Amino acid sequence: xxxxxxxxxxxxxxxxxxxxxxxxxxxxxxxxxxxxxxxxxxxxxxxxxxxxxxxxxxxxxxxxxxxxxxxxxxxxxxxxxxxxxxxxxxxxxxxxxxxxxxxxxxxxxxxxxxxxxxxxxxxxxxxxxxxxxxxxxxxxxxxxxxxxxxxxxxxxxxxxxxxxxxxxxxxxxxxxxxxxxxxxxxxxxxxxxxxxxxxxxxxxxxxxxxxxxxxxxxxxxxxxxxxxxxxxxxxxxxxxxxxxxxxxxxxxxxxxxxxxxxxxxxxxxxxxxxxxxxxxxxxxxxxxxxxxxxxxxxxxxxxxxxxxxxxxxxxxxxxxxxxxxxxxxxxxxxxxxxxxxxxxxxxxxxxxxxxxxxxxxxxxxxxxxxxxxxxxxxxxxxxxxxxxxxxxxxxxxxxxxxxxxxxxxxxxxxxxxxxxxxxxxxxxxxxxxxxxxxxxxxxxxxxxxxxxxxxxxxxxxxxxxxxxxxxxxxxxxxxxxxxxxxxxxxxxxxxxxxxxxx
Amino acid sequence: xxxxxxxxxxxxxxxxxxxxxxxxxxxxxxxxxxxxxxxxxxxxxxxxxxxxxxxxxxxxxxxxxxxxxxxxxxxxxxxxxxxxxxxxxxxxxxxxxxxxxxxxxxxxxxxxxxxxxxxxxxxxxxxxxxxxxxxxxxxxxxxxxxxxxxxxxxxxxxxxxxxxxxxxxxxxxxxxxxxxxxxxxxxxxxxxxxxxxxxxxxxxxxxxxxxxxxxxxxxxxxxxxxxxxxxxxxxxxxxxxxxxxxxxxxxxxxxxxxxxxxxxxxxxxxxxxxxxxxxxxxxxxxxxxxxxxxxxxxxxxxxxxxxxxxxxxxxxxxxxxxxxxxxxxxxxxxxxxxxxxxxxxxxxxxxxxxxxxxxxxxxxxxxxxxxxxxxxxxxxxxxxxxxxxxxxxxxxxxxxxxxxxxxxxxxxxxxxxxxxxxxxxxxxxxxxxxxxxxxxxxxxxxxxxxxxxxxxxxxxxxxxxxxxxxxxxxxxxxxxxxxxxxxxxxxx
Numbered sequence: 005x006x007x008x009x010x011x012x013x014x015x016x017x018x019x020x021x022x023x024x025x026x027x028x029x030x031x032x033x034x035x036x037x038x039x040x041x042x043x044x045x046x047x048x049x050x051x052x053x054x055x056x057x058x059x060x061x062x063x064x065x066x067x068x069x070x071x072x073x074x075x076x077x078x079x080x081x082x083x084x085x086x087x088x089x090x091x092x093x094x095x096x097x098x099x100x101x102x103x104x105x106x107x108x109x110x111x112x113x114x115x116x117x118x119x120x121x122x123x124x125x126x127x128x129x130x131x132x133x134x135x136x137x138x139x140x141x142x143x144x145x146x147x148x149x150x151x152x153x154x155x156x157x158x159x160x161x162x163x164x165x166x167x168x169x170x171x172x173x174x175x176x177x178x179x180x181x182x183x184x185x186x187x188x189x190x191x192x193x194x195x196x197x198x199x200x201x202x203x204x205x206x207x208x209x210x211x212x213x214x215x216x217x218x219x220x221x222x223x224x225x226x227x228x229x230x231x232x233x234x235x236x237x238x239x240x241x242x243x244x245x246x247x248x249x250x251x252x253x254x255x256x257x258x259x260x261x262x263x264x265x266x267x268x269x270x271x272x273x274x275x276x277x278x279x280x281x282x283x284x285x286x287x288x289x290x291x292x293x294x295x296x297x298x299x300x301x302x303x304x305x306x307x308x309x310x311x312x313x314x315x316x317x318x319x320x321x322x323x324x325x326x327x328x329x330x331x332x333x334x335x336x337x338x339x340x341x342x343x344x345x346x347x348x349x350x351x352x353x354x355x356x357x358x359x360x361x362x363x364x365x366x367x368x369x370x371x372x373x374x375x376x377x378x379x380x381x382x383x384x385x386x387x388x389x390x391x392x393x394x395x396x397x398x399x400x401x402x403x404x405x406x407x408x409x410x411x412x413x414x415x416x417x418x419x420x421x422x423x424x425x426x427x428x429x430x431x432x433x434x435x436x437x438x439x440x441x442x443x444x445x446x447x448x449x450x451x452x453x454x455x456x457x458x459x460x461x462x463x464x465x466x467x468x469x470x471x472x473x474x475x476x477x478x479x480x481x482x483x484x485x486x487x488x489x490x491x492x493x494x495x496x497x498x499x500x501x502x503x504x505x506x
Numbered sequence: 507x508x509x510x511x512x513x514x515x516x517x518x519x520x521x522x523x524x525x526x527x528x529x530x531x532x533x534x535x536x537x538x539x540x541x542x543x544x545x546x547x548x549x550x551x552x553x554x555x556x557x558x559x560x561x562x563x564x565x566x567x568x569x570x571x572x573x574x575x576x577x578x579x580x581x582x583x584x585x586x587x588x589x590x591x592x593x594x595x596x597x598x599x600x601x602x603x604x605x606x607x608x609x610x611x612x613x614x615x616x617x618x619x620x621x622x623x624x625x626x627x628x629x630x631x632x633x634x635x636x637x638x639x640x641x642x643x644x645x646x647x648x649x650x651x652x653x654x655x656x657x658x659x660x661x662x663x664x665x666x667x668x669x670x671x672x673x674x675x676x677x678x679x680x681x682x683x684x685x686x687x688x689x690x691x692x693x694x695x696x697x698x699x700x701x702x703x704x705x706x707x708x709x710x711x712x713x714x715x716x717x718x719x720x721x722x723x724x725x726x727x728x729x730x731x732x733x734x735x736x737x738x739x740x741x742x743x744x745x746x747x748x749x750x751x752x753x754x755x756x757x758x759x760x761x762x763x764x765x766x767x768x769x770x771x772x773x774x775x776x777x778x779x780x781x782x783x784x785x786x787x788x789x790x791x792x793x794x795x796x797x798x799x800x801x802x803x804x805x806x807x808x809x810x811x812x813x814x815x816x817x818x819x820x821x822x823x824x825x826x827x828x829x830x831x832x833x834x835x836x837x838x839x840x841x842x843x844x845x846x847x848x849x850x851x852x853x854x855x856x857x858x859x860x861x862x863x864x865x866x867x868x869x870x871x872x873x874x875x876x877x878x879x880x881x882x883x884x885x886x887x888x889x890x891x892x893x894x895x896x897x898x899x900x901x902x903x904x905x906x907x908x909x910x911x912x913x914x915x916x917x918x919x920x921x922x923x924x925x926x927x928x929x930x931x932x933x934x935x936x937x938x939x940x941x942x943x944x945x946x947x948x949x950x951x952x953x954x955x956x957x958x959x960x961x962x963x964x965x966x967x968x969x970x971x972x973x974x975x976x977x978x979x980x981x982x983x984x985x986x987x988x989x990x991x992x993x994x995x996x997x998x
Contacts, residue, residue, distance in 0.1 A: 357566070361566070396527075410642065415638055415641055415642055415672070416620075416635065416638050416639040416641070416642065417639075417642065419635065422635060422638060423564060423567070423569070423635070425676075425679070426567055426569070426631060426634075426679065426683065427566065427567060429679060429680060429683055430567065430683045430686075430687060432680075433680050433681075433683040433684040433687065434683065434684065434687035434688070441680055444676075445673065445676045445677055445680065448672060448673075448676045449669050449672055449673045449676070452668055452669055452672045453665060453668075453669060456645070456665065456668060460649055460661065460664075463646060463649070463650055464649070464650060465604070465605070497563065497564045498564060498565065498566075501564055501566055501567075502565070502566060
């Protein structure tokens with residue numbers, strides 16, 4: 005067995021953030037507590053990752069795969085030959101949708117990095133919150149963000165259990181540290197996060213064990229599970245393993261009933277950490293879910309009901325609870341629950357591209373919304389009621405926020421969100437999966453009510469003539485850039501929703 | 507050219523929204539009227555030259571920007587532009603309350619853009635996108651500029667409007683997606699030409715149910731109508747005009763283009779239900795109008811009755827029926843725009859529109875306003891010689907001899923009941939005329955005589971009244987345009 009070769013371009017979306025994290029720490033060691041150098045290093049690394057991921061996406065266009073790190077003949081990856089399927093021995097295999105996930109993770113990481121590099125972070129929600137705490141340690145923070153991105157980029161292209169597990173955890177654990185550094189001093193929400201992470205990791209490990217028992221391989225894919233799916237006794241073990249793997253990822257995607265951490269963590273950890281959780285961690289979670297669903301082809305009929313219930317319940321209940329939220333971060337957390345259901349829905353029909361496309365639109369919109377929230381929360385955490393009449397006081401912020409919310413709701417001018425809903429509902433309608441499609445209709449209506457409640461506040465005039473609130477310039481710039489991306493997706497939706505089966 | 511007709515109002519609307527309070531009200535009204543009229547001209551040119559735009563938009567879905575007008579969509583698009591121009595004109599004399607006039611006019615124009623795109627769309631998926639485009643501007647018009655007496659009711663009316671129609675359009679979206687994925691194309695003309703060939707009966711019925719249910723919310727067909735009276739009561743005059751003359755038309759147009767043309771067999775299966783619902787709507791609306799105390803809501807209820815005729819005519823599936831439905835559709839658009847213009851103006855003038863308060867007679871104090879109201883009411887009750895007559899008359903005739911695959915007896919019963927409903931229309935129209943035009947119960951020396959509406963409103967109203975007359979006297983004008991296009995949608 006020869007040593008595997010590595011194609012640097014293919015591995016770049018993973019390697020660049022990882023090396024960038026090391027470099028950021030090194031820079032911080034050389035010039036301690038300087039505010040500028042580490043974020044610059046991080047930004048360069050992430051930009052490189054975005055560019056490489058886009059190049060890979062173009063190269064993998066048309067259903068192809070670009071792969072590297074191939075371990076030919078490795079016994080741990082041995083599988084029984086499956087008819088009609090070709091086993092690839094490569095650890096990193098980039099498809100067009102995988103590359104899109106990588107690009108999203110890196111771009112969202114970049115946005116978070118800009119927010120974190122500001123003079124003062126947005127203060128979290130707590131009784132004794134000190135407005136505008138100084139940034140704890142720029143080098144460490146940058147390294148943590150980059151590690152998260154690197155983890156998400158690995159999960160998106162991983163095809164074996166080892167890489168998958170490491171990537172999934174790498175995409176979550178650094179966020180815990182960030183929540184501790186950024187969150188409210190007494191209760192940063194980090195405890196919730198770490199409990200969730202450990203639980204989901206435990207479940208994932210048991211699931212992985214069952215998977216290996218059933219398939220005899222570390223490979224995560226339809227090829228590996230084919231043989232086990234043909235044998236009745238092995239099929240039960242395999243199904244249980246897959247259900248556990250799905251459950252562990254459902255924690256990260258904050259699907260009901262694994263969602264409890266999200267609405268408590270988001271407000272306490274502050275807008276920046278919430279952004280990292282809502283974007284990069286969610287990308288990693290979907291990457292993980294896609295790999296599991298691809299691996300479950302042979303037992304798809306047994307898994308389908310579980311996925312359907314998760315998707316339908318999350319979509320509807322998340323939207324209902326979003327209706328009652330009183331502050332922006334909680335609303336976005338609940339909306340994350342319902343959007344998680346939407347992301348999962350096309351996977352019930354086995355349509356990976358639809359799930360990735362929907363997630364792409366969601367991530368751009370949530371980054372836009374959260375950067376507006378971060379820009380406005382200069383003087384402390386906000387409540388929804390504070391946004392009353394924002395359109396008159398701060399038209400730019402209100403416009404970006406409104407566009408993002410309407411994208412969540414799937415109403416023009418948020419055309420990207422509407423088209424994303426088309427993409428998700430198409431496989432459901434085509435395959436007659438009405439028990440997912442009809443709850444989706446209900447979820448759309450409840451979601452409209454939830455998001456329009458906030459949009460209405462932006463529009464309606466405030467009773468008193470308030471002075472325009474102070475805004476943070478960096479966060480405003482990020483918000484405007486992301487808002488422009490959202491607008492351009494409206495005109496050219498192919499950017500995010502391009503990979504299609506037809 | 508047709509692309510320009512969609513983009514122009516969108517552009518003008520966006521600029522007005524962006525301008526907000528910076529722009530003076532007068533400039534906004536002027537820009538709105540000119541924008542809507544320019545759209546009208548562009549539409550006429552595009553329609554007469556058969557201009558078509560066809561560019562791919564989202565290949566993954568097979569979604570294309572495919573726009574073009576024909577005999578069915580052309581009149582509706584022109585109507586939308588004309589009514590929007592009239593609606594913008596009313597903002598001259600009747601300042602919108604609750605926000606800047608530029609925002610108000612901007613919302614009107616974006617609604618127009620959505621409506622034109624809906625009518626012109628030749629791609630089923632693009633149709634859904636355009637259909638949803640009108641939701642947010644109309645919601646803003648209701649929630650922000652609506653009746654200022656009760657903010658709570660305003661929010662509720664706006665929310666109910668968005669939630670009902672959002673529910674409808676999502677159901678419709680499911681139907682369209684199923685249709686497109688089972689037929690393999692999203693081109694509405696190709697779908698219409700195929701007439702559902704190659705789709706199983708169960709699929710056809712599922713598609714027809716989803717599409718009809720979704721669109722029936724927008725029309726609205728009884729029992730999915732409950733958002734309409736609330737929205738109309740609250741919406742400002744211009745908003746009501748657009749709601750009645752443009753948004754409701756999108757629903758009926760969708761019914762013709764989607765279930766009727768693409769899955770005729772499935773639609774035939776559910777047509778009896780639609781016919782019965784339409785007929786119930788006629789009676790229901792008529793009865794409510796007899797006792798309704800709120801003038802604007804009364805007109806809204808009468809809309810439900812009129813749309814009942816359209817639904818019944820569509821359900822017959824015959825040549826005459828569909829032609830009648832399209833005719834009644836356009837006629838109702840013009841008549842209701844006229845009525846809402848007058849009634850909304852009166853409500854603005856009076857401060858409220860409770861019919862129990864005796865009002866000074868329009869006949870004496872404001873003859874022109876009174877005449878416009880009378881024309882609208884007379885057309886609404888289906889007086890021969892005015893626009894309302896032909897559509898509803900033909901609808902009843904069509905219901906007496908429905909297409910071959912429909913149950914005769916049921917449709918004949920519906921026709922009889924609908925004829926009774928037409929008599930109800932006479933009763934409530936006369937009630938309104940008595941109370942408002944004659945000023946019954948009002949003693950002449952109590953206070954000032956009734957005042958005319960602002961001149962700009964009278965001008966807009968006069969043009970609409972003229973259209974009512976022309977459509978009534980010369981129905982052939984419109985029929986000559988729609989008839990050739992009917993071949994595409996009706997199974998002969």
